[in-house]
Amino acid sequence: MFVDHREDVLNRLNPSYFRQTQPQAGAYQDPDPRQQAQKTRHLSKYIFSLQYGLSNVFSQPSAAKETYKQPNFADREREIELFGTCKTPKRLKDVLVLLEKMIWRHGKCGYKLLRDIACPSKVSKLQVIARTGLILAHSSQRRTTRRWTAASYW
Numbered sequence: 001m002f003v004d005h006r007e008d009v010l011n012r013l014n015p016s017y018f019r020q021t022q023p024q025a026g027a028y029q030d031p032d033p034r035q036q037a038q039k040t041r042h043l044s045k046y047i048f049s050l051q052y053g054l055s056n057v058f059s060q061p062s063a064a065k066e067t068y069k070q071p072n073f074a075d076r077e078r079e080i081e082l083f084g085t086c087k088t089p090k091r092l093k094d095v096l097v098l099l100e101k102m103i104w105r106h107g108k109c110g111y112k113l114l115r116d117i118a119c120p121s122k123v124s125k126l127q128v129i130a131r132t133g134l135i136l137a138h139s140s141q142r143r144t145t146r147r148w149t150a151a152s153y154w
Contacts (some may be wrong), residue, residue: 007075009046013039014107040100042046044092045080047099055078 008015049056057073088096 009043009074009076010103011105013043015105016107016109018110036100036103037096039103040096041088042080043099043103044088044096048077048089048092049073049076051092052086054081074086114145 045052045054050059054076055071
């Protein structure tokens with residue numbers, strides 16, 4: 001199942017790919033620690049769903065006579081909302097620090113720049129627009145000047 005990168009949980013928590021313009025030099029503000037902790041716990045519910053008592057891939061009931069429909073585990077917002085608040089399990093307390101770093105690094109990473117470096121485009125946008133215009137002009141001219149008949153086809 002393909003998940004659009006705009007719907008990814010990391011992009012919902014800290015968007016990086018469709019980031020708005022860069023902030024001014026003096027306009028940077030430190031993020032609120034409470035919001036960061038809340039986002040980290042939310043991400044941990046996606047990754048460690050079994051620890052929180054949420055449904056997961058390994059604990060899905062299967063009915064022998066019914067067709068099985070795989071739930072979409074990429075979007076758990078509704079399930080987390082219905083489950084409500086809960087305490088973070090002790091065994092996940094140490095992992096929260098790593099998850100917070102992962103969210104921060106995801107937001108800081110320039111994915112478009114990395115993509116352009118790893119897979120540079122050989123065609124500039126102007127060339128694409130020009131080629132598209134030429135193709136459209138050529139195809140419309142071809143339709144008006146040439147009439148196909150059975151004799152010309154054979």
